[in-house]
Amino acid sequence: MLWAALVMALVLLLNEFGYMNSREHLEQSNRLEQQRVALNNLRTAVIDAETLQRGYLISGDKRYLGPYQLAVSRIEPALDRARSFYVGSQQSLSEFATISRPISRRIAEMEVTVRMRQSGGGDVEWLKAFNTDAGQTYMDTARTGLDRLRQANDRALVVSKRALERNLLAARLVVLLVILLGAAAFYLLVRQSRRIDHIQEERRQLIQQERDQLDTEVRERTVQLSELTTHVMKVQEAERGRMAQELHDEMGALLTAAKLDTARIKSRLGQLGVDDEKITQRLQHLVESLNAGVAFKRQLIEELQPSSLTHLGLRATLENYAREFSERTEISVETDIEPVDLAPDAQLVVFRVMQEALTNISKYAQATHVRVMLHDKKDYALLQVLDDGVGFNVNQKVHASYGLSGMRHRLEAMHGSLRIVSAPGRGTRIEGSLPQARHRMAEPVRQEPPAAAGMEEGSPAMLQAGPAPATLG
Ligand SMILES: Nc1ncnc2c1ncn2[C@@H]1O[C@H](COP(=O)(O)OP(=O)(O)OP(=O)(O)O)[C@@H](O)[C@H]1O
Ligand SMILES: [Mg+2]
Structure with missing residues (x-):
């Protein structure tokens, strides 16, 4: 120059x-x-x-x-x-x-x-x-x-x-x-300008190569992670099944034996003509405790592996669980469950999604009213859990929280999808969709906006017909 x-x-x-x-x-x-x-x-x-x-x-x-x-x-x-x-x-x-x-x-x-x-x-x-x-x-x-x-x-x-x-x-x-x-x-x-162009082109190609490589790595890692999560969930389900079995066999046998023994003691005392009010009260209390233990064992087993899914079907399982949840938490739960055509593993996913949604409601929502709905939408089954609680910012990431991401993973692994609609003060709506067995495809399900009936604008997420203020998923 x-x-x-x-x-x-x-x-x-x-x-x-x-x-x-x-x-x-x-x-x-x-x-x-x-x-x-x-x-x-x-x-x-x-x-x-x-x-x-x-x-x-x-x-x-x-x-x-x-x-x-x-x-x-x-x-x-x-x-x-x-x-x-x-x-x-x-x-x-x-x-x-x-x-x-x-x-x-x-x-x-x-x-x-x-x-x-x-x-x-x-x-x-x-x-x-x-x-x-x-x-x-x-x-x-x-x-x-x-x-x-x-x-x-x-x-x-x-x-x-x-x-x-x-x-x-x-x-x-x-x-x-x-x-x-x-x-x-x-x-x-x-x-000089050609040389600069050449260098820039080389750099651009290099960056593109690196980006492509990174994309491939990210894609591979995502697939690995997804496979790992699926595996972990399978292991978790298997472990839950094993624990439910143990509880059923061991604890069930113990509690049954204890109840039998109590009944025997009661009849033996009758034969011996012992009529002590205190002993009778103690025995009555023991029987009640054993019954409570049996009920708790049954609830635990249902939580771990809902056997009612096989015995009673999805509709009854969801309704039972909702009723028990309502009794336990004193939150009123309304159910509207239609029969849907889902394979057993998909039914388990629906159950787990509802289970986690209700658990979250009991932990965070401070809700007074909850609606659980399962509708047949021809191509897919749509599960909706709505509450009138405090709501939350769906864009805010919460560390060490796996409930919602677990829901999404379970649904997506079955070619379904998850939508979370919530905002502070506006309640929460969890929507999970799964392809019905007769329409099950390789492609993920595209979910239509849910059509809840006759609700006014500005009402809480659980009551809204259209999308709530913020959506995740
Ligand atoms: N129904 C709800 N009402 C209000 N806030 C909710 C509701 N559901 C979820 N949240 C909020 O979303 C966050 C993430 O929930 P998520 O289930 O993923 O994790 P977690 O319940 O905190 O932990 P984990 O489920 O792993 O035990 C919660 O910490 C809570 O702040
Ligand atoms: Mg949770």
């Missing part, structure tokens, strides 16, 4: 210098041309005067006098004009004096002879004067001087024109140089 600026400055300087120099030489050439014209005029005027003087002297014809006087009168201004070109220095003035002096003398001599011829005095007088060599000498000196000055003028003119030509050539070379430099700079610029 710096060198380019320096070259430009140098070219500018050269150009400016060349222009000044050319102008100077042009002015000098013009001056020399004018000087040459002035010298020629002077020479012509002197020769004219001399010729006309001779004509008059020889012929005595007065018609020569007018033009002669005119020619003489031209000499003095021509001398002044020519002198004006030599006033620059003392040397050139003295050079010019070598012609001006003999010319002035020659004119004076011509005037004398013409006057003598006019006065009509004897021919001898003017003839004598005419024949003297003085006039001729003056004239020769003047002519020689004039020729010398003209030659000097010619030489100076040639020198000046050559200098002008040199300047023109230099200017041409400078222009050529500028064009060449411009072309070189343009070429370098194009090359």
Whole structure:
């Protein structure tokens, strides 16, 4: 960049210098041309005067006098004009004096002879004067001087024109140089720009490659994670099943044995005729505790693995669970369960989604009323759990919370989907959809907006017909 600026400055300087120099030489050439014209005029005027003087002297014809006087009168201004070109220095003035002096003398001599011829005095007088060599000498000196000055003028003119030509050539070379430099700079610029484009393209490709690689890695990891989650959930279900079985077999056997023993003790006491109120009360309390234990064991088993799904079906299982939840939490639960066509594993997913939704309601919602609905939507079954509780910001991520993401994973693993509609103060609506067995496809289900009936705008999420303020999923 710096060198380019320096070259430009140098070219500018050269150009400016060349222009000044050319102008100077042009002015000098013009001056020399004018000087040459002035010298020629002077020479012509002197020769004219001399010729006309001779004509008059020889012929005595007065018609020569007018033009002669005119020619003489031209000499003095021509001398002044020519002198004006030599006033620059003392040397050139003295050079010019070598012609001006003999010319002035020659004119004076011509005037004398013409006057003598006019006065009509004897021919001898003017003839004598005419024949003297003085006039001729003056004239020769003047002519020689004039020729010398003209030659000097010619030489100076040639020198000046050559200098002008040199300047023109230099200017041409400078222009050529500028064009060449411009072309070189343009070429370098194009090359540089192409190189930059090339580097940028390479970088872009590299970034794209890295991005693609990252995308592939993320996709692979997501698939791995999803598989892992599915596996963990299967293991969890299996573990729950094992625990439910253990509870059923071991705890069930223990509790049954204890209840049997209690009944035996009671009958034995009757046989022995023991009628102690305290013992009877204790036994009654023991039986009640054992019954409570059996009920709790059954509830635990149902929580861990809802056997009612196999025995009673999905509808009864959901209704039972909702009723038990309501009894346990004292939150009123309304159910609207339609028969749907779902495979056993899908039915378990529906149960687990409702279970987690109700658990969340009991933990966070502070709700007074809950609706659980399962509808047959032809292609898919739609589960909706709505509450009139405090709601929450669905866009806010909660750390170490796996309930909602677990719901989504379970549903998506079965080609279904999850939608959460909630906002602070507006209740919560959980919607899970699963393809029905007769329509089950490889593609995930696209869920239509749920059509809950006859609800007003601005009412809580559990009562809204359309989408609530914020949606997750
Ligand atoms: N019905 C609801 N009403 C109000 N807030 C809710 C409701 N359901 C979920 N939330 C909010 O969403 C958050 C995430 O719920 P999620 O079930 O994913 O996790 P969690 O219940 O906190 O933990 P985990 O289920 O893993 O034991 C909760 O912490 C709660 O703030
Ligand atoms: Mg939860």
